[in-house]
Amino acid sequence: GNSVTQMEGPVTLSEEAFLTINCTYTATGYPSLFWYVQYPGEGLQLLLKATKADDKGSNKGFEATYRKETTSFHLEKGSVQVSDSAVYFCALSSYNTDKLIFGTGTRLQVFP
């Protein structure tokens, strides 16, 4: 079945450091890929998405590229801020369903 694997956290960084959170997926067909972010005490918010191979999603300085050849959708940011501290979820939805399948989440902690 479809699944998402993402790196375990927590990821601890200093402000202005480079961020990578790895995400790989298993899916039939051509899924859509997402990164959702959960700030403390809040629900999930869509951070970025990509719906086909080689698409790059970007938002708030974060980027991720849909790589079909490596079945990956790694999240990157060039310079993190303390306000980026949150839990990040990689997710996919198959072409014929609205269900989101989530990874286990990666907690990011950014220190000044």
Place this chain on the structure above:
Amino acid sequence: EAQVTQNPRYLITVTGKKLTVTCSQNMNHEYMSWYRQDPGLGLRQIYYSMNVEVTDKGDVPEGYKVSRKEKRNFPLILESPSPNQTSLYFCASSFPGLAGAEQFFGPGTRLTVL
């Protein structure tokens, strides 16, 4: 403001005492869904609904019920809660059938069953 609301936000109850968590959205979305979030497991879908009076099981439906009598509301019912249902619950909604459609999430309901 477009939003998904859930109530209550926090609930502590005892084993066997029926409870309902409400979910409401104001975006006219056909698709609504319930997830539970547990450490190390991410979010898992409990039930979903494609439209009014159309509901179906997700990946972890045991011990839960839902109903969809109106488009905007999608309550989650635990008829006889047990401690293994202690979790963080999220309701979500979206327009169905669109590749890459964003799902909008409520703020979450933290449930503790003693």
